[in-house]
Amino acid sequence: MLLCSQYLKVSMQIACKRSLLMCISCWSQNGEVDPALKALEERQDEVLRRLYELKATVDGLAKTVTTPDADLDASTLSRGPAESVFRATADLDSLLGKDLGALRDIVINANPAHPPLSLLVLHALLCQRYQVLSSVHVHSSVSAVPPPLLSCLGPRHIDSYARQRFQLGFTLIWKDVSKLQMKFNTQSMYPIEGEANVARFLFRLLSAEPQDPVLATQMDCWIDTAVFQLAEGGSKERAVTLRSLNSALGRSPWLLGQEFSLADIVCACCVLRAGQTTSAPANVQRWLQSCQNLGHFDCVYPLLQ
Incomplete structure (x- = not known):
């Protein structure tokens, strides 16, 4: 409603200014435009230009309101920190059904x-x-x-x-x-x-999923990469994945940044299962040691011997 009101107001102002300019162009002395009237006409031209710019702005805002997804830029999505993992329990009733x-x-x-x-x-x-x-x-x-x-x-x-x-x-x-x-x-x-x-x-069930959709997508990508290339892929696929892991872990301590997540769990387990611990790049080895230091992987190591 506000945008429509602004739009009508701007349109009326433009129409009024056009009428005024038509009157000014008719005023002359001995066939020459009076300098004062000419200056007034130039000021009116500037006002008219600004009004047209305002009208274009209002049109753009109206488009955004009526079609909110038309000009959505994915790069502007929030990349704020995700909810800290392993902080709280989930609502089991909502995930597994009502407890009877x-x-x-x-x-x-x-x-x-x-x-x-x-x-x-x-x-x-x-x-x-x-x-x-x-x-x-x-x-x-x-x-x-x-x-x-x-x-x-x-x-x-x-x-x-x-x-x-x-x-x-x-x-x-x-x-x-x-x-x-x-x-x-x-x-x-x-x-x-x-x-x-x-x-x-x-x-x-750990109520630890990233709330940021970008981080959630990255987590899924790392999980799929670990399963299809580390666990089920050949030597070339494993080598490529290890290089990708090494590059990512050179920028942050965990695969999703500052937070330990499911991506770290699945990828680390796939690296351990593939027997790539000693031959892994430096950043990957440091990351595996960090995983071990957490204590969550104590149940895994006896099965690798």
């Missing part, structure tokens, strides 16, 4: 030939935020499992018999599956497949 008094069970089927290292790190972080009832089982499709895999979630909780005391159940089943699978509602949920996708789901 039963323990929320997260059940993961994984192949012992490819232990999901990043999920073990996330399990350790979840245990710092929630009361988690953890257990490891072996499916009949698997003949034997190394002892470290049987104890990868830590010792059995002394109150494991009282399920009502826990908020989350984290059950890892070693099974002969081609892709890692996860369900938290075993009755009706279609399984989430792939270590990266399950890692994203578990990370949400």
Whole structure:
């Protein structure tokens, strides 16, 4: 409404000035324009020019209001700091459904030939935020499992018999599956497949996702790069990815800047699994040491021996 009012006002002013100029051009003495009138005409020309500029500005503002996405520049999006990771717990009711008094069970089927290292790190972080009832089982499709895999979630909780005391159940089943699978509602949920996708789901439970859309996109890109090039790629792909990691870590301590995130967890686990620790560039080695110093990766190293 304000823009329309300004637009009409400017248009009326332009029309009035045009009429005045037409009158001025008709005033003359002996066929010559009076100098005073000529000066007045020049001032009116300047006023008219400014009014046209104002009209163009109003037109541009009106376009922005009526089509807010038409001239959106992605480079102007906020790049403020994301919410600090691992600061608070998530609303489990909104993520996993309303709590009806039963323990929320997260059940993961994984192949012992490819232990999901990043999920073990996330399990350790979840245990710092929630009361988690953890257990490891072996499916009949698997003949034997190394002892470290049987104890990868830590010792059995002394109150494991009282399920009502826990908020989350984290059950890892070693099974002969081609892709890692996860369900938290075993009755009706279609399984989430792939270590990266399950890692994203578990990370949400930590209420640690970046709020900045740019950082969130960067995090997803690093996770996909780690999975498809470090974990599943050949030697050339791994070399290219390590160079990219080294370059990024030369600018900041973590992959997303000053905050440790899921990108660091997945990428570090993929580097460790690929056996690239000693041959990695300097910045990557420093970053891996920083990850180890946090203590979140203590559950991973026994599985790499």
